[in-house]
Amino acid sequence: MTKRLTILIAAVAAVLLAATAAGAKSTDTTITGAGSTFVQPLVAAWTPAIGKAFGYTVQYSGVGSGAGIAAITANQVDFGASDAPLNEAQQSACPDCIQIPWALSATAVAYNVPGAPAHLNLDGNTISKIFLGTISNWNDPAIAALNKGANLPDLKITPVFRSDGSGTSYNFTDYLSSVNANWKTKIGTSTQPAFPAGQGAKGSSGVAGLITRTNGSIGYVDVAYALKNHIKFAAVRNKAGKFLFPSLRRIEAAALAFTTLPANNELHIVNPPKSAVFAYPVSTYTYVIVHKKSAHAAELRKMIFWALTQGQGSQFAAKLTFAKLSTNKKVLVAAEKTLKQIQATGN
Amino acid sequence: MDPNAISLKATGRGRRRLLANRVAEGSAVLAAVLAIAVLAVVIWSVGSRGIGAINLDFFIKGPSSDFFGGKGGIAPALVGSLMLVGVATLIALPMGVLTAIFVSEFAPVQVSQQIRLWLDVLNGFPSIVIGIFVFTLAVKTKVPILGIGHHQSAIAGGFALAVIMLPLVARSTMEVLRLVPNQLREASYALGVSKWQTVIRVVLPTSFGGILTGTTLAIARAAGETAPLLFTCAIAGQIVDWNPTHSVQSIPLTILNDSESADPALHQQAWAAAFVLILFVLVTSLTARLLLEHSRKKLGLQQ
Numbered sequence: 001m002t003k004r005l006t007i008l009i010a011a012v013a014a015v016l017l018a019a020t021a022a023g024a025k026s027t028d029t030t031i032t033g034a035g036s037t038f039v040q041p042l043v044a045a046w047t048p049a050i051g052k053a054f055g056y057t058v059q060y061s062g063v064g065s066g067a068g069i070a071a072i073t074a075n076q077v078d079f080g081a082s083d084a085p086l087n088e089a090q091q092s093a094c095p096d097c098i099q100i101p102w103a104l105s106a107t108a109v110a111y112n113v114p115g116a117p118a119h120l121n122l123d124g125n126t127i128s129k130i131f132l133g134t135i136s137n138w139n140d141p142a143i144a145a146l147n148k149g150a151n152l153p154d155l156k157i158t159p160v161f162r163s164d165g166s167g168t169s170y171n172f173t174d175y176l177s178s179v180n181a182n183w184k185t186k187i188g189t190s191t192q193p194a195f196p197a198g199q200g201a202k203g204s205s206g207v208a209g210l211i212t213r214t215n216g217s218i219g220y221v222d223v224a225y226a227l228k229n230h231i232k233f234a235a236v237r238n239k240a241g242k243f244l245f246p247s248l249r250r251i252e253a254a255a256l257a258f259t260t261l262p263a264n265n266e267l268h269i270v271n272p273p274k275s276a277v278f279a280y281p282v283s284t285y286t287y288v289i290v291h292k293k294s295a296h297a298a299e300l301r302k303m304i305f306w307a308l309t310q311g312q313g314s315q316f317a318a319k320l321t322f323a324k325l326s327t328n329k330k331v332l333v334a335a336e337k338t339l340k341q342i343q344a345t346g347n
Numbered sequence: 348m349d350p351n352a353i354s355l356k357a358t359g360r361g362r363r364r365l366l367a368n369r370v371a372e373g374s375a376v377l378a379a380v381l382a383i384a385v386l387a388v389v390i391w392s393v394g395s396r397g398i399g400a401i402n403l404d405f406f407i408k409g410p411s412s413d414f415f416g417g418k419g420g421i422a423p424a425l426v427g428s429l430m431l432v433g434v435a436t437l438i439a440l441p442m443g444v445l446t447a448i449f450v451s452e453f454a455p456v457q458v459s460q461q462i463r464l465w466l467d468v469l470n471g472f473p474s475i476v477i478g479i480f481v482f483t484l485a486v487k488t489k490v491p492i493l494g495i496g497h498h499q500s501a502i503a504g505g506f507a508l509a510v511i512m513l514p515l516v517a518r519s520t521m522e523v524l525r526l527v528p529n530q531l532r533e534a535s536y537a538l539g540v541s542k543w544q545t546v547i548r549v550v551l552p553t554s555f556g557g558i559l560t561g562t563t564l565a566i567a568r569a570a571g572e573t574a575p576l577l578f579t580c581a582i583a584g585q586i587v588d589w590n591p592t593h594s595v596q597s598i599p600l601t602i603l604n605d606s607e608s609a610d611p612a613l614h615q616q617a618w619a620a621a622f623v624l625i626l627f628v629l630v631t632s633l634t635a636r637l638l639l640e641h642s643r644k645k646l647g648l649q650q
Contacts, residue, residue: 010443012437030584030590030593032498032582032584032593032594034582042412044414044585045413045414047584057584057586057588058584059582059584059585059586059588059593060582060584061582061584063582067481071582074487075497075498076486076498076582077498077582166535179406201607202607203608205606205607205608205610206608207606209608209610226416228414228610229610231508295532320414320569347520
């Protein structure tokens with residue numbers, strides 16, 4: 001009996017070691033990624049299609065833009081995804097990292113106010129004051145002034161924000177900093193701003209969930225999550241004076257309003273100028289971050305090129321309120337050019 | 348009634364002592380009942396919240412890739428947990444049993460006392476510290492020969508769980524080896540069998556049931572550990588993956604992520620996953636108990 005047992009244990013150990021060795025040395029077509037929850041639904045939609053097209057298995061984990069940047073810096077994953085471009089500190093921590101814009105969408109200002117009008121207007125200054133805590137009730141005259149004739153209830157406002165390092169937070173605070181000087185000096189633009197009022201939740205789905213559960217709450221979340229959870233979102237006033245809901249056309253208008261592109265692909269398309277009459281002011285690109293020298297360079301180039309071209313098709317992008325990257329041809333060309341910088345290592 | 352009959356009812360001091368007895372007995376019974384009741388309440392509340400999500404799809408499908416609908420399952424997490432526990436057992440079981448054999452058969456008394464002490468310390472170690480240790484060892488850097496490293500993997504996660512399982516396996520095996528009667532060993536030596544052969548052919552088979560008990564209890568603990576997996580095996584895709592050099596999903600982390608999501612269907616899945624985990628722990632604990640009874644009977648120590 002012990003002889004059989006020893007043979008059995010030896011066989012199992014051998015099989016395990018063989019599997020490990022095979023897995024470690026073979027050309028693995030599993031591509032791992034981590035980061036933004038903003039782009040997670042789109043990557044999830046891409047995954048089966050990429051599997052069919054190339055045979056790659058994409059394993060993506062929505063841990064937040066901040067954690068995604070940390071993961072790619074530490075080489076824990078093949079690609080990172082972030083809605084916030086790399087700042088100076090992050091770029092110097094990862095000198096080999098390049099960022100490529102690969103999707104375009106917007107942040108909705110979602111709210112849960114029973115008894116509120118179906119069409120709620122808000123502008124940047126009011127939103128800043130709400131998140132700073134100076135406007136604390138829904139029947140405040142500042143909100144009433146934007147919504148003439150609406151019957152706003154006497155209900156405390158609970159701001160909901162992202163507690164983790166979030167590219168959506170970056171986009172939202174980027175917008176508030178550009179419309180409100182007070183916000184810019186007090187809080188500024190960051191992936192993890194020090195919000196003075198309200199409650200935090202983890203991930204886009206966490207914020208969406210908290211808003212649905214809290215009466216009187218207001219928060220910022222990717223449009224797709226607001227739609228999925230049937231949360232109402234506000235019409236935000238742009239520089240041209242129009243109150244607009246986020247939609248594909250309006251996101252495209254925001255993207256087209258900015259024509260200059262820096263070398264590191266860092267794009268800010270919030271608060272477009274007056275000339276972009278129908279632009280939604282809280283739009284953003286989202287980036288894929290990869291190392292210039294990567295073990296899966298060829299696979300990454302193929303995958304990202306697919307994402308930049310076929311991945312923008314309506315069955316993937318439009319359904320989730322992601323506008324086509326090709327809207328602004330300059331951005332698409334720059335993205336493809338940056339893509340060529342990815343080379344294989346001997347690793 | 349006979350007026351001269353002696354009443355057996357207690358009076359005065361005797362009565363107070365009887366009352367004190369009854370109160371103490373009552374509190375002890377109440378405490379025992381509450382302790383079991385807590386377990387019953389936990390199982391019932393988790394089960395009642397999660398039962399709605401349990402169907403065949405729950406066990407064989409992964410999460411739905413359609414953002415706007417479609418219920419999925421936790422198949423990747425089930426497979427991942429199975430792999431993690433499998434790797435952990437493969438590492439911890441031989442090491443634990445060999446350690447116990449060393450302590451009970453070969454080591455001098457002071458050495459075995461020290462080993463027992465330090466194994467107990469390891470048992471009480473915070474699991475998150477173990478996770479960080481394995482992260483630095485097998486995730487942050489590359490491990491030679493095995494080739495894992497630079498990314499999370501099921502082997503790293505399994506290794507972290509093995510560190511947690513090791514003291515449990517070793518200690519319970521030590522206790523069982525102690526129970527093996529010395530007459531068996533002496534009889535074996537008298538027949539001219541070497542020490543190592545005695546251990547393998549006489550002592551181990553006798554205590555096999557007890558070793559299995561310890562292992563199943565350790566497996567039950569390892570299956571539910573979350574903190575060590577946070578660093579070693581957390582960033583994983585939503586597909587069923589049998590490759591141990593990849594990072595895989597696991598049940599405790601799925602419970603964590605699903606419970607934080609906005610989707611109430613995922614909340615229910617989190618409850619259902621928790622229920623599956625509880626059932627697994629229950630079944631393995633009960634199996635361990637039955638195995639222990641069986642091995643005790645074999646050794647002739649009826650309890």
